[in-house]
Amino acid sequence: MKLINGGVCAPKGFLSSGIHCGIRKNKSKKDLALIYSETIANAASVYTLNEVKGAPIIVTKEHLKDGKAQAIICNSGNANTCNANGIEIAKQMSNIIASELKISPKDVIVASTGVIGNPLDITPIVNGANNLVHSLGKNSIDSAEAIMTTDTKVKEIAVEFEIDGKICHMGGIAKGSGMIHPDMATMLVFITTDCNISQEMLQKALSTDINETFNMVSVDGDTSTNDMVSIMANGLAENKEITQDDDNFKTFMKALNTITVYLCRCIAGDGEGATKLLECKVSGAKSITTAKNVAKSIICSSLVKTAMFGADANWGRILCAIGYSKENVAIDKIDVYFKSDKGEILVCKNGAGVAFSEEKAKEILLEKEIEIIVNLNDGDNSTTAWGCDLTYDYVKINGDYRT
Amino acid sequence: MKLINGGVCAPKGFLSSGIHCGIRKNKSKKDLALIYSETIANAASVYTLNEVKGAPIIVTKEHLKDGKAQAIICNSGNANTCNANGIEIAKQMSNIIASELKISPKDVIVASTGVIGNPLDITPIVNGANNLVHSLGKNSIDSAEAIMTTDTKVKEIAVEFEIDGKICHMGGIAKGSGMIHPDMATMLVFITTDCNISQEMLQKALSTDINETFNMVSVDGDTSTNDMVSIMANGLAENKEITQDDDNFKTFMKALNTITVYLCRCIAGDGEGATKLLECKVSGAKSITTAKNVAKSIICSSLVKTAMFGADANWGRILCAIGYSKENVAIDKIDVYFKSDKGEILVCKNGAGVAFSEEKAKEILLEKEIEIIVNLNDGDNSTTAWGCDLTYDYVKINGDYRT
Numbered sequence: 026m027k028l029i030n031g032g033v034c035a036p037k038g039f040l041s042s043g044i045h046c047g048i049r050k051n052k053s054k055k056d057l058a059l060i061y062s063e064t065i066a067n068a069a070s071v072y073t074l075n076e077v078k079g080a081p082i083i084v085t086k087e088h089l090k091d092g093k094a095q096a097i098i099c100n101s102g103n104a105n106t107c108n109a110n111g112i113e114i115a116k117q118m119s120n121i122i123a124s125e126l127k128i129s130p131k132d133v134i135v136a137s138t139g140v141i142g143n144p145l146d147i148t149p150i151v152n153g154a155n156n157l158v159h160s161l162g163k164n165s166i167d168s169a170e171a172i173m174t175t176d177t178k179v180k181e182i183a184v185e186f187e188i189d190g191k192i193c194h195m196g197g198i199a200k201g202s203g204m205i206h207p208d209m210a211t212m213l214v215f216i217t218t219d220c221n222i223s224q225e226m227l228q229k230a231l232s233t234d235i236n237e238t239f240n241m242v243s244v245d246g247d248t249s250t251n252d253m254v255s256i257m258a259n260g261l262a263e264n265k266e267i268t269q270d271d272d273n274f275k276t277f278m279k280a281l282n283t284i285t286v287y288l289c290r291c292i293a294g295d296g297e298g299a300t301k302l303l304e305c306k307v308s309g310a311k312s313i314t315t316a317k318n319v320a321k322s323i324i325c326s327s328l329v330k331t332a333m334f335g336a337d338a339n340w341g342r343i344l345c346a347i348g349y350s351k352e353n354v355a356i357d358k359i360d361v362y363f364k365s366d367k368g369e370i371l372v373c374k375n376g377a378g379v380a381f382s383e384e385k386a387k388e389i390l391l392e393k394e395i396e397i398i399v400n401l402n403d404g405d406n407s408t409t410a411w412g413c414d415l416t417y418d419y420v421k422i423n424g425d426y427r428t
Numbered sequence: 429m430k431l432i433n434g435g436v437c438a439p440k441g442f443l444s445s446g447i448h449c450g451i452r453k454n455k456s457k458k459d460l461a462l463i464y465s466e467t468i469a470n471a472a473s474v475y476t477l478n479e480v481k482g483a484p485i486i487v488t489k490e491h492l493k494d495g496k497a498q499a500i501i502c503n504s505g506n507a508n509t510c511n512a513n514g515i516e517i518a519k520q521m522s523n524i525i526a527s528e529l530k531i532s533p534k535d536v537i538v539a540s541t542g543v544i545g546n547p548l549d550i551t552p553i554v555n556g557a558n559n560l561v562h563s564l565g566k567n568s569i570d571s572a573e574a575i576m577t578t579d580t581k582v583k584e585i586a587v588e589f590e591i592d593g594k595i596c597h598m599g600g601i602a603k604g605s606g607m608i609h610p611d612m613a614t615m616l617v618f619i620t621t622d623c624n625i626s627q628e629m630l631q632k633a634l635s636t637d638i639n640e641t642f643n644m645v646s647v648d649g650d651t652s653t654n655d656m657v658s659i660m661a662n663g664l665a666e667n668k669e670i671t672q673d674d675d676n677f678k679t680f681m682k683a684l685n686t687i688t689v690y691l692c693r694c695i696a697g698d699g700e701g702a703t704k705l706l707e708c709k710v711s712g713a714k715s716i717t718t719a720k721n722v723a724k725s726i727i728c729s730s731l732v733k734t735a736m737f738g739a740d741a742n743w744g745r746i747l748c749a750i751g752y753s754k755e756n757v758a759i760d761k762i763d764v765y766f767k768s769d770k771g772e773i774l775v776c777k778n779g780a781g782v783a784f785s786e787e788k789a790k791e792i793l794l795e796k797e798i799e800i801i802v803n804l805n806d807g808d809n810s811t812t813a814w815g816c817d818l819t820y821d822y823v824k825i826n827g828d829y830r831t
Contacts, residue, residue, distance in 0.1 A: 077751030077759050077779075107747050107759075109780045113766055141744025142781040250748050327730075328826055335827030341544025345653050348480030356480050356510075376480075377512045378545040417820045423731055424738030 026283055027185045029194070033166025035183035035263040036194040036219035038063040042160035043171030046153025047147070056172035057150065058158050059122065060097040060215055065132060066259035068094035069228035071235055073252035080111025081135045082253060084119060088131050092149075092224035094257055095129075095213050098122045098157075099136040099268050101200070105145040106137070106250045110415050114145050121151055125158040125336040127355040134255050136213055138174055138200060141250060169198040172213055175422055176202045181293040186220075186280045188273045191264035193220040197284040201246065201292040214239065214254040215286055220277060222267040230278055231256050238285040240411040241317065243325045244296035256281075293411035294394070298418030301333055304411055305397045311404035315352045322350035323397060324412035333395055334414035338363060338386035340372040343397065365392035393403035429686055430578055430588045435568025438586035438599040439622035440664035441466040446574030449556025451548070452505040459759035460553065462525065462560050463500040463618055468502045468535060469662035472631035474638055476655035483514025484538045485656060487522065491534050495627035497660055498532075499830035500618050500683050501525045501560075502539040504603070508548040509540070517548050523738050524554055528561040541577055541603060543703035544653060557747050572601040575616055578825055579605045583694040589623075589683045591676045594667035596623040600687040604695040605647065617642065617657040617691055623680060624663035625670040632673075633681055634659050641688040644720065644813040646728045647699035659684075696814035697797070701821030704736055707814055708800045714807035717757045725753035726800060727815035736798060737817035741766060741789035743775040744802065761805040770794035 033041050041060045048056040070089055072082050077197050087092070098118055115135050123130040137145065160167070169181045183196035201212030222230070231254065239254060260266070267273045294302035305324045310316035323329055326346040332339040342359045347354060361373035367389045372381050391394075436444050444463045451459040473492055475485050491497065501521055508514050522536040540548065563570070572582045586599035604615025625633070634657065642657060663669070670676045697705035708727045713719035726732055729749040735742040743764045750757060764776035772793045775784050792798070 047793070075748065075751035076753075076755075076757065078746050104744070107744055107780055109777070140742075141748060142776065144781075252750055327822075331823050331826035334823060337827065339543075340512055341507070344480050345478065345544060348478035348653055350479075352479075354479065368661055373545065378547075415823060415826075417823050419730075419819055420734050420737060420820050420823060423734035423818075424740065 026280060029185045030185045031163065031183045031196055032061050032169060032181035033196040033198050033215060033217045034163045034165045035196040036217045038219060038259050039217045040161040040163065040166035041165055042157055042162065043167030044153055044157050044160055047149035048100050052395065055167065056100055056102045057153055057157055058099045058168035058171035059161065060168055060217065061126060061161055062095050062257055062259045064259050064261065065093055066257040067092055067222065067224040067227050068134065068255065068257045069224065069231045070253060071231055073249055075250045077107065077250045079106035079137060079251035080115040081105055081137045082251065083112060084115040085134050085136065085253065088119065088133060093132055094134050095132040096122060096126055097134040097136065097255060099213060100150065101138050101174050102144045103139040103143055103170055104137050104141045104251050107142040108144045110144060114147055115240050117147050118150055121154045125154045135234050136253055138172065138213055138251055139326065165196060165198060172198065172200040174200060174202065175297050176200050176295055178291065178295050180288055182284055182287045183282050184283050186276055188220060188264040188276055191262050193262040194218065195220065195280045195284055197288055199288040201293060202295055202297045210250060212252055212292065216256040216284060218256065218258045219262040220258055221262060221264045222258050222277060226267050226274060227256060227258050230281055234278065234281050238282065238289050241320065241382060241408065242289045242293050243321065243412045244293065244424060263338040289411050293413050296413035297422045298416040299413030300336050300416055301414045302394045303333055303397060303413055304394065307399045307401065308407035309401040309403055310406040313406045313408065315354065316406045316408040318350045318352045319354065319399065319401065320408050320410035322346045323399065324410040327415055330412065330415035333390065336387055336390035338372055338383065338390060343399065344373065344376065346351055354401055355403055361384045362398040363389050364396040364398055365389045365394060367392055371378045429682060432586045432588045434566065434586045435572060435578050435584035436463050436599040436601050436618060436620045436623065437566045437568045439597040439620045441622060441662050442620045443564040443566065444568055444571040445565065446561055446570030446614065447556055447560050447563055449524060450552030451503050452630065458544060458570065459503055459505045460500045460556055460560055461565065461571035461574035463571055463620065464529060464564055465498050465662045467659055467662050467664065468496055468498045469660040470495055470625065470627040470630050471501055471537065471658065471660045472627065472634045473656060473658040474634055476632065476652055478653045480510065480653045482540060482654035483508035483518040484508055484540045485654060486515060486655065487518040488537050488539065491522065491536060496535055497537050498535040499525060499529055499659060500537040501537065502616060503553065504541050504575055504577050506542040506546055506548045507540050507544045507654050510545040511547045517550055520550050521553055524557045525582065528557045539656055541575065541616055541654055556733045559590060568601060575603040577599065577603060577605065578700050579603050579698055581698050583691055585687055585690045587683050587686050589679055591623060591667040591679055594665050596621065596665040598623065598683045598687055600691055602691040602695060605698055615652060615655055615695065619659040619687060621661045622663065622665040623661055624665060624667045629670050629677060630659060630661050633684055637681065637684050637688055641685065641692050644811065645692050645696050646815045647696065664709050692814050700825045701818035701819040702816030704817045705797045705818055706736055706800060706816055707812060709812050710802045710804065711810035712804040712806055713809040716809045716811065718757065719809045719811040721753045721755045722750050722802065722804065723811050723813035725749045726802065727813040730818055733815065736793065737819050739790055739793035740773035741775055741786065741793060746802065747776065747779065753795055757804055758806055763803045763805065765801040766792050767799040767801055768792045768797060790801065
């Protein structure tokens with residue numbers, strides 16, 4: 026597994042572009058992205074569990090019924106959700122770009138992100154589609170930029186791996202900063218690969234992986250209406266098709282996991298207003314469900330998050346969060362550590378405080394990436410969840426998002 | 429039902445006091461409270477559902493097995509939770525005050541609130557107990573002050589009501605500002621009454637009432653380890669004992685509900701850093717569970733809370749929160765209104781936005797008490813939940829609570 030450049034354009038046959046078409050007023054912010062495969066690809070997707078689903082989700086689900094796709098179009102600046110004409114607009118987006126690309130509208134994945142409940146004007150997309158297609162190239166950054174909303178950093182990655190003697194590539198871009206929470210809380214993630222894999226195994230890989238990755242990320246406890254992770258595999262690496270759960274599939278899963286874990290860390294670390302990436306590692310759980318619920322409860326606690334913002338080793342809040350996780354854990358077995366590049370410190374042993382250097386703890390917690398390590402000492406299951414601190418800027422960003 | 433002065437001392441036979449004994453370093457902040465009934469009282473209590481329970485909770489549960497109590501002692505500044513000697517200290521608190529009052533330690537309700545995981549030094553309580561008892565009087569404010577942590581306002585109320593031709597009184601004090609969430613998320617509430625009611629009916633009244641009141645309050649989604657609502661009824665009003673679910677019981681329930689709703693509003697409105705009290709009224713639900721889960725989901729959403737801080741009529745976030753409530757609701761039937769003393773405005777009809785005056789919405793949302801009114805138009809059940817906005821000051825207060 027080797028990290029390479031190129032994002033979603035690293036795999037053979039994939040091109041992308043991103044432009045400002047006018048959905049956003051600010052002309053310096055791109056607002057329309059396109060990812061295109063030169064040949065038709067197997068495609069798989071997972072969606073938000075929010076009962077309120079954006080119109081693009083409904084249209085994409087319909088289009089992916091045959092497991093095939095050739096393009097992804099995504100706008101930022103407007104979620105096209107809770108609008109009376111949402112479905113119609115999402116279909117128009119597919120039709121317009123399909124016409125420009127000379128492909129079937131049924132092979133288009135459509136996505137939108139931004140404010141909910143404002144009708145999306147199709148005009149800028151109509152006017153911009155030709156430019157978007159002519160801008161297609163081996164440049165992933167433009168599309169990664171065009172899907173950003175309150176993100177402060179571009180999120181992209183690519184890896185190279187070998188299947189069956191053939192070099193394969195996989196790349197991904199993501200957007201996600203606020204309204205992020207376990208339960209398919211990914212915001213938007215688009216992954217491309219030239220690996221040859223059946224649609225069934227592609228969906229299996231994605232559906233399995235997200236349980237350990239995007240479903241373990243929380244920024245603010247709000248599950249969005251428009252979340253989607255889509256992957257397209259066009260097979261141009263020419264390896265023998267992966268059709269079952271064998272060693273090749275495991276290699277594929279490992280590549281996918283490298284992409285998704287990296288993007289999870291990007292999303293959590295770039296959480297709205299965040300100054301720190303929090304990584305909560307829970308071990309010694311009697312079941313994987315317990316491990317996950319405990320980790321999520323900690324990473325979602327506003328009081329833990331503000332304490333981390335203040336670099337305050339207030340471990341009592343971690344025990345408190347474990348206590349309301351609804352998991353039946355033996356409190357008097359729990360150990361808690363804080364860790365960063367500055368070292369590691371034990372703050373709670375067997376569920377009670379231990380003497381520790383506040384000075385050392387402060388030094389550790391002032392770093393940008395913090396591990397909260399919890400050993401439940403009650404079994405063999407472990408997991409990781411990602412989150413971020415809760416800061417003044419989170420409030421600032423969200424206090425007046427629309428205006 | 430008449431509002432009267434006197435808080436927990438309004439009912440006959442109840443005295444209270446509050447002093448600074450030295451648990452807190454700041455001498456201007458009281459840290460030890462006592463409520464005392466001249467005669468032994470029937471007592472009932474409900475507790476946090478957090479699996480991590482403060483030592484005082486465990487000791488109080490033991491003491492209330494016989495349904496009787498005569499005193500409540502409560503300190504602030506230290507939760508006496510997650511300490512190896514917690515139970516012993518909580519028992520010592522009971523013993524010390526029982527000895528001063530010349531009552532049985534088994535008739536003492538003991539409570540603590542403050543930082544988790546710092547051993548509680550018993551010395552200041554030993555030294556202060558005599559002063560605490562000698563300060564007892566018809567002054568509820570001192571005890572209400574002594575149980576405050578990050579609260580900015582004293583929370584007390586009393587009512588007068590008639591049962592069976594006899595004038596009865598009921599009073600309450602509360603503390604609660606952060607770490608407040610549905611699931612018995614009350615922080616500490618102590619209620620007194622001179623009404624004559626059996627222990628069974630007293631417990632029934634309390635356990636029923638909290639489902640509509642304290643279990644519908646959220647400030648920050650963190651359920652505390654030390655939450656407790658206790659009520660003592662000493663019978664000195666000399667009404668015929670309430671022993672069944674009759675009209676007299678209904679009158680008693682009404683008095684209790686007046687006390688608890690008022691304290692809920694106080695707690696939510698005084699949420700850490702809050703500038704606004706949010707009251708979410710959900711109607712038209714197909715079940716009471718749906719109504720409650722929808723209301724709680726809205727009131728707990730960080731994005732709704734920050735929008736309210738910014739007086740931003742971003743109703744899409746309300747629909748989004750309904751969508752992840754896990755309740756199966758018909759999105760296309762939902763209407764949403766905002767309301768305050770400045771008027772009422774419809775912002776969403778049948779699940780989609782309607783044209784509305786942003787100026788008028790702003791005027792409404794700039795008020796201190798905001799109603800978020802949601803009609804699911806899908807049944808006859810309704811409920812209310814209370815919360816507050818999420819502000820810079822919440823982050824400030826909690827970023828460095830311990831130091």
